[in-house]
Structures are given as structure tokens and as C-alpha cells.
Amino acid sequence: MSGAAFDWIDAAHDHRRRAGLVRTLRPRPAASPLLDLAGNDYLGLARHPEVTDAAARAARQWGAGATGSRLVTGSTELHAQLEAELAAFCGFEAALVLSSGYAANLAAVTALTDRTTLLVSDAGNHASLIDGCRLSRARTEVTPHADPDAVRAALAGHEGRALAVTDSVFSVDGDAAPLGALAAACRAHGAALLVDDAHGLGVLGDGGRGAVAAAGLAGDADVVTTVTLSKALGSQGGAVLGPARVIEHLVNTARSFIFDTGLAPAAAGGALAALRLLRREPQRARRAREVAAALHTRLTAAGLSAVRPDAAVVSVQAPSPQQAVRWAADCREAGLAVGCFRPPSVPDGISRLRLTARGDLTDDQLDTAVGVIIATAPAG
Numbered sequence: 001m002s003g004a005a006f007d008w009i010d011a012a013h014d015h016r017r018r019a020g021l022v023r024t025l026r027p028r029p030a031a032s033p034l035l036d037l038a039g040n041d042y043l044g045l046a047r048h049p050e051v052t053d054a055a056a057r058a059a060r061q062w063g064a065g066a067t068g069s070r071l072v073t074g075s076t077e078l079h080a081q082l083e084a085e086l087a088a089f090c091g092f093e094a095a096l097v098l099s100s101g102y103a104a105n106l107a108a109v110t111a112l113t114d115r116t117t118l119l120v121s122d123a124g125n126h127a128s129l130i131d132g133c134r135l136s137r138a139r140t141e142v143t144p145h146a147d148p149d150a151v152r153a154a155l156a157g158h159e160g161r162a163l164a165v166t167d168s169v170f171s172v173d174g175d176a177a178p179l180g181a182l183a184a185a186c187r188a189h190g191a192a193l194l195v196d197d198a199h200g201l202g203v204l205g206d207g208g209r210g211a212v213a214a215a216g217l218a219g220d221a222d223v224v225t226t227v228t229l230s231k232a233l234g235s236q237g238g239a240v241l242g243p244a245r246v247i248e249h250l251v252n253t254a255r256s257f258i259f260d261t262g263l264a265p266a267a268a269g270g271a272l273a274a275l276r277l278l279r280r281e282p283q284r285a286r287r288a289r290e291v292a293a294a295l296h297t298r299l300t301a302a303g304l305s306a307v308r309p310d311a312a313v314v315s316v317q318a319p320s321p322q323q324a325v326r327w328a329a330d331c332r333e334a335g336l337a338v339g340c341f342r343p344p345s346v347p348d349g350i351s352r353l354r355l356t357a358r359g360d361l362t363d364d365q366l367d368t369a370v371g372v373i374i375a376t377a378p379a380g
Helices: 004-019 049-062 077-090 101-111 127-136 148-156 179-187 244-253 265-280 283-301 321-333 363-376
Strands: 035-037 094-098 118-122 139-143 162-167 192-196 223-228 238-242 313-317 336-341 352-356
Touching: 035 352, 035 363, 049 265, 077 094, 077 223, 077 238, 077 265, 094 101, 094 244, 101 127, 101 192, 101 223, 101 238, 101 244, 118 127, 118 148, 127 139, 127 162, 139 148, 148 162, 148 179, 162 179, 179 192, 238 244, 283 313, 283 363, 321 336, 321 352, 321 363, 336 363, 352 363
Parallel strands: 035 336, 118 139, 118 162, 162 192, 192 223
Antiparallel strands: 094 238, 223 238, 313 352, 336 352
């Protein structure tokens, strides 16, 4: 049989190769020798004994999988505990746990809109919010990055339901959205605000309660937030937090909740243990911010171009996609894992190294990381 139907894939691959944009999977060993500044384990909890022990206990007690959707057999007592404690920690009335942060964003955006709704989306939003806007079939207006006046202008001419969506901390450069001003723009026109706090939870706010809490918006009747359990909490999954009536509405209407298998019990148990550990050790959030600030200060002092971090993401510009890939590979050869962001992952077309400022990084490890990045930096 002819394989001509997929010949176009070869041409697409060649185009990516010439542009330096080919991506490959790199399975890591269980005990990697690399110092990790690439993952999103902001607080170093993914391997914390309390978290891994809780995940193992949950798997032994509840089984390896959830066995079904949350509305059938996929809800356990662990899920209910996690939802209650997550909502209380972040300052919201209720929470709903889903299988991923991506699924949580799809659920929130699609269930809170219809064809008559105006969606106002920041140009720098994560792909999951963008895909939620597309799937919602609502009219979507993309506004310039972190621009409350543009949001206000977009809402001004609309009659009826409206929802503004934004990341709290943008995953490419690590800059924070002006949440207070965005909320004011929404309230001036009766619109709701949806905030993806994936990179704020565990890092920003009092004891790591997130960017929405830090902005004084947690628990407000017109604010909904989504979080991931796979970053600061070191586990897997996502959640939507907001007024109880919003969460009840999602249970009944959100397709990525209703038709998806529930989060595995081990992930729920691990996330719950991590949340309790963070509540007991709030200094972990402060340390992550301190490490991010130190990385920025020392790298820019060495002449590199890095965006001042608002949370735990430090973005360092590279001259080209090819040089970004080479830089990341040279760091890896020197024992340091770093993220490498290139188009189309970066909306402005500027390739970067993306560094994760981990809260469990020691001063010696920080010295090592800075030294490797500077020593391997491409000329120009």
C-alpha cells in the first residue's frame, strides 16, 4: 500500500530541521546526574519523602488508576479532601480536580462561555487557554500582552456575557499579569475574570497561596482561577477554583471533566501531601523567589539578557534558535539541565533558555548553575 498520503510530513520535518526547530523526546533516568533547572518542580517536592510516600500509600489503598470518570467511579475520598484543602488554602469557596492543568483550562473556558460570549484573551496566554478559546466557539478578541486598557476597550463595545482570560505568571518570560487592574477593567463592564495560576501557586502570595491571593482577588464572586498540581506541588493534575455555583456548573457541563478519567489516586495523594507540607513550611515559596532573583542578578551582571522574574521563571535570551539549542546542549554536557524555548512556543519569535528557580537549590548549586550558563553562552 502507498504511503503517499503522509508524504507531506517529510516536507514539514525538513522545514523544521532547516529552521532549527526539531523537537525530540529525551527519556531521563530515575537518578539523573544533572542539576535540574529545566522542570517545573519549583519547591523540590516531587521527590520529597512525604509526597512520594503519600502517593505510594494512595496507590496501594485505591489502586493504580481512578477506574473511571469522576462522575462514575473516579472520585475517591482523596479527591474530595484535596479539593476542600486546596480551596481553603487558596481562599476560594470550592475546587474541582481534573486530570491535568490543560484539562482544567479547557473545562473552565468552555463551560463558562457560549456562542454569544465575548472572550478577551492576552496575547501571551498559555496554549491551553488559547485552545479553550477556540473550542468554546465564542467570539475571541486577543489583546496586547498585559494591557488592562486594551481589555477595557475590548469589553466596552460588548453587550452580554464576557470573560477575560489570562495567565497570572506567563510561562515564557516569567512576568506577572497586572491582575488588580485587569479585575477593575472587567468589573467596569460586568465581565468575569479567569486566571491561570499554574506558575503562581506555591511561589507567590502569603505562604505560596498564589498570585490571585496576592492580588487580593481570592474568593471574589467574579473571579475563577485554575492551577496545576504538577509544578510547585510536584505531582500531576489540575484544578479549577471559584464560587461554589461555578464549580457545580462545571461538574454538569465541562466536557474535559465529564468525559475524562479521573486523576489517579497516587497523584491526588501526592498533591495533598505536598499542599500540607507547603502549608507547614511556607518559607519554601520565599526561597524560590530568592533563587530566581539571584539568577537574574548574576546572569545580567555577566552581560546576558534576562527578563526580571516576577515568580520562579527566569528567561535568558539566545541569539537564534540554533544557538539556543546548542547552548542548552552545552549546559547539559556540563551537568546542567535547562529549558530551551523556540518558535512556535515563544510568541515573539525570540529563542530563550528557560530556567526554573527551585526553592530547594543550595547556594553551591546556584553557583554551579550560574557558572555553567555563563561559560557556555554563545557569542553575540
